[in-house]
Amino acid sequence: MDDEALSAIAAGIERTNELLQRVLAEVATTPATHAVFVDAGYVYAAAGRLVAGTEDRRAFELDAEGIIEAFIDRARKLFPDSRLLRVYWYDGARRRIHSAEQERIAELPDVKVRLGNLNASRQQKGVDSLIRSDLESLARHRAISDAVLIGGDEDLVSAVEAAQGYGARVHLWGIEAADGRNQADPLLWEVDSLRTLDLDFCKPYITRRTAPIYGDAPIPTGPIPTREDVHFVGARVASQWLATRGRDSLAELLPGHPYLPPAYDQELLVEAEGMLNISLRGHADLRRVLRDGFWEHLQARL
Numbered sequence: 321m322d323d324e325a326l327s328a329i330a331a332g333i334e335r336t337n338e339l340l341q342r343v344l345a346e347v348a349t350t351p352a353t354h355a356v357f358v359d360a361g362y363v364y365a366a367a368g369r370l371v372a373g374t375e376d377r378r379a380f381e382l383d384a385e386g387i388i389e390a391f392i393d394r395a396r397k398l399f400p401d402s403r404l405l406r407v408y409w410y411d412g413a414r415r416r417i418h419s420a421e422q423e424r425i426a427e428l429p430d431v432k433v434r435l436g437n438l439n440a441s442r443q444q445k446g447v448d449s450l451i452r453s454d455l456e457s458l459a460r461h462r463a464i465s466d467a468v469l470i471g472g473d474e475d476l477v478s479a480v481e482a483a484q485g486y487g488a489r490v491h492l493w494g495i496e497a498a499d500g501r502n503q504a505d506p507l508l509w510e511v512d513s514l515r516t517l518d519l520d521f522c523k524p525y526i527t528r529r530t531a532p533i534y535g536d537a538p539i540p541t542g543p544i545p546t547r548e549d550v551h552f553v554g555a556r557v558a559s560q561w562l563a564t565r566g567r568d569s570l571a572e573l574l575p576g577h578p579y580l581p582p583a584y585d586q587e588l589l590v591e592a593e594g595m596l597n598i599s600l601r602g603h604a605d606l607r608r609v610l611r612d613g614f615w616e617h618l619q620a621r622l
Contacts, residue, residue, distance in 0.1 A: 354464055356391050356395055357454065358410065362471045371526035382525060384525075388425070392404060392430070408451075434454070459488035467489070469493070469511070492511040549596065557591050557614055559621075
C-alpha cells in the first residue's frame with residue numbers, strides 16, 4: 321500500500337475520532353430526561369381495591385392532583401440528576417370528551433391527559449395503543465432516557481419493547497395487591513426495574529364516598545330484593561321502553577336474544593337500580609333475572 325493510500329486511511333480515522341468526540345461531548349452535556357406514563361384505569365382499580373375495598377371508582381374519590389404530585393416526587397428521588405418532561409395521564413371517556421375531573425387534571429402543570437374511548441360497560445378502549453405511541457415516539461426522538469410506567473396490562477409489553485429498542489430504560493411501578501398480583505407476568509419480565517407503591521403511599525389519596533354515585537345520581541343502596549321483584553322490574557322497564565321508544569325500535573333487539581347490546585344492557589341496569597333502590601353490581605344472578613323479565617315482556621308484546 322502506497323503512502324497516499326495510508327494517508328487517506330489515517331485522515332479518515334482522524335475524522336471519525338473527531339466525530340465521536342463531538343458526539344460524546346454532546347451526550348455529556350445533555351441532561352437526562354424522564355417521563356411518567358400513568359394508566360389511570362389501573363390506578364383507580366388497584367388503589368381503590370387496596371384502600372377502599374372496591375374497584376368501582378364511583379364508590380370513592382381519588383385525589384388525582386395529590387397522587388400525581390406524589391408520582392413526580394417519587395420519580396425525582398429515583399432520578400436525582402434527571403429532569404421531568406411531563407406526566408402522561410391515560411384515561412377513558414365517552415366519545416373522548418373530557419369529564420369535569422379530567423379537565424381539572426389536564427389543567428395541572430406538567431400533565432398531559434390522553435383519552436381513549438369508554439364503552440357502555442365502562443371499559444377503556446385504545447388506551448394501551450396511546451401509551452405505546454407516546455412511549456415509542458419519545459424514545460425514538462431521544463426525548464427521554466427513562467420512562468416510569470404505572471400500569472399492569474399485558475398489552476403494554478409491546479410499548480416497553482419499542483421504547484427499549486431505542487435505548488430508553490423502562491421502570492414499572494405497580495400498586496400493592498392485597499392478594500396475588502395485579503400486573504401481568506410478561507410485563508414484569510420485560511421492564512428494567514420494578515417498584516411497588518404500598519398502602520401507606522396510596523391511602524392519603526383515596527376517600528370512600530358515603531353515597532357512591534353513578535353519573536350524577538346516587539347508586540341506590542337499599543335491601544337486596546327478591547328474584548320476583550327483580551323479574552317484575554325487568555318487565556316494567558320493557559313496558560316503559562315500548563311506550564316511549566316504539567315497537568319498531570325494540571323489535572330490532574329480538575334477533576340478539578338472549579343478549580342485549582351493551583348500551584341497552586347498561587340502561588336497563590341503571591333504570592332497574594333506581595326502581596329497586598339497590599345496586600345490582602356484584603349480583604350476577606339478579607342481573608340475569610332482570611334480563612329474563614325484560615325479554616319475556618318484550619317477546620310477549622311484539
